[in-house]
Amino acid sequence: MLPFETEAYKMSYVRIKIMKASDLRRALVLLLLLCGVLMVYFFSQQTSRLNIPHLPDTLDSVDSQSAYAAAVKTDARWTWACTKDHCEKVSAATADRIQSLTTCNMLCGNGPKVWPVPSLPSKIGTQSVAFQIQQIQLESFSKKTTFGYVEHAFNAFNNSVASYMQKRDDDLAQIRSEIDNFIVKITVVFAHIVKLRLSTDESYNLTVNLNGKNIVATIQAKTVFGARHGLETLSQLIWWDELDSGGTLKIVSSAAIQDKPLMPYRGIMLDTSRNFISLNAIKRVINGMAANKLNVFHWHVSDSQSFPLEIPSVPQMHRYGAYQNDMVYSAREVTELVDYARLRGVRIVIEIDTPAHAGNGWTWGPQENLGELAVCVNAQPWFMFCGEPPCGQLNPENPQVYEVLERIYRDIIKMTGEDEIFHIGGDEVNLDCWEQYLFKNLTSTNYTDLHNLWGEFTLKILNRLDQANGGKRPTHIIAWSSNLSRRPYNMKYFDKDNIIIQSWGASDWSETRELIADGYKVILSHVNAWYLDCGFGRWRERGEAACDPYRSWQTVYIHQPWSYDPLYKSHTLGAEACLWSEQLDELSLDARLWPRAAAFAERVWSDPKVDPDTYGITESVYTRLTMQRDRMMARGFGVEALWPRWCTQNPGMCL
Known part of the structure; x- marks a missing residue:
């Protein structure tokens, strides 16, 4: 069974229409018994219904x-008045109508x-109409x-709505409502x-109508993932108005x-190897992705x-590789996290980087009579080897x-179910x-170009991946862009019908254009726009370590690499914002991601137009992103500030 959080059911009122023929007398008896049970149940639950439930999709943040x-x-x-589709701040003493900024922004x-x-x-x-949270009901026409x-x-939708509320539990029954039901x-x-x-298919259609004394929200979708997106959008059509009758939804x-x-591919890459990040913090990332309609972790x-x-069939990996015993992701925890993410419209793709970026965790070979599994591990001076x-x-x-x-790959496929x-x-x-190691072992003379050794390694691990996946190659295999993905090696070692290149170089580099020209599908992660760890200074004395400057949300938002060439759109499967963790742990995770990852999310979801001459961002984008920040803060995320509060309270005057 899937791990549904039953505690959240307190606020859920589900009506399921089921047509079934039965004997009338028996039906009447059962109906009377059911009514009696329901009366007892509703009486006993009268108080608990008014309690805002614990929010399982958030971690509380004071x-x-x-x-x-x-x-x-x-x-x-x-107060704020809507003038020519624009909210303006005015003195309440002279205004004809008192209106909160949130209400003005939503309706203007x-x-x-x-x-x-x-x-x-x-x-x-x-x-708009006012309502009480306990009036929300579900009619599901799903199988x-x-x-x-x-x-x-x-x-999850109910929990999002509950998070907006600024009322104590015992005040909920006093909230003003203008309707009978919210269906x-x-x-x-x-x-x-x-x-x-x-x-x-992640599409959805959402309509909201006031039918008499009922608000009816109708979501039609091809799949549950589209329906989830529709509910997320519905939650954003709701807000808390503190000025109406002391506060109401x-x-x-x-x-x-x-x-x-x-x-189809809208991703966030998170590195948890440089600094360990707890599962709870990872769940927060997934919750934030769901709130912004991103779908690949x-x-x-x-x-x-x-x-x-933890690799169950190779337990030495985490025993030798984890920082400490309580900094390990168990196989059971990974499987549970995969289910957690799937229920939120997110799939998990685990990467074990090879052949480079592999050291600690691979040092146990000699003790097990397997020889050196990794070379140059912890070598000094390090800048000569990595x-x-x-x-x-x-x-x-x-x-x-x-x-x-092969054993690692088999366990990962089993843990994630991702094939x-x-x-x-x-x-x-x-x-x-490699050259120095092979020279010591007198085998370097076998290769005039070590790129071919790299290519042969890649072909061998792909064959092992096939075996780990039951003899069948996964439909799409992703590899980072590298010297091996460049001409002339790419066509020799990467099957363009099966290999997707995640291009991380700067957008003005020629490598992505060449890959597309050679017929490869790409996932774009341009370092100059979508690397969210950049701009925090050096963390070591030697080598390039800062990748300055900081990528602001505006930089993230206006980046449209597919606008450079029509071929980009036909060969781009998606994009991914990357967050490496050399200077990051979970204490700063929220602020590093949000709202910049939200800006990225809109770019890959709907790709709104950007002025090609000025690359300017309109006032409506600033307003909507500020409101999205408010929603995310309500759900417990520590979202970085966009600008001074004065700019929020005076729409359009800071642009």
């Missing part, structure tokens, strides 16, 4: 919750105030195979699709949204510094290396390391 409360709080001296203008902005034309009304997913997504109708067409693929009274992603779980992942300390690369001439890798995409790493191989 600072972020306080920041959210401050963000939605309105100073009694001011015609564009949807959601993030990421829908990719298709959408309409949002300029009127049994998908109902669990829909129910979980609905509970959420969800229809999923293809009930058998419960696993993300690159071909998965509101929703727009009409909306019509059609939406689908531009790209690329987990760079090992490197030369550490190997913290790009950053400590060094380490796999030994391409030891056949036991390939046997160990469509597999990441083999493949970046920054230091040929000097």
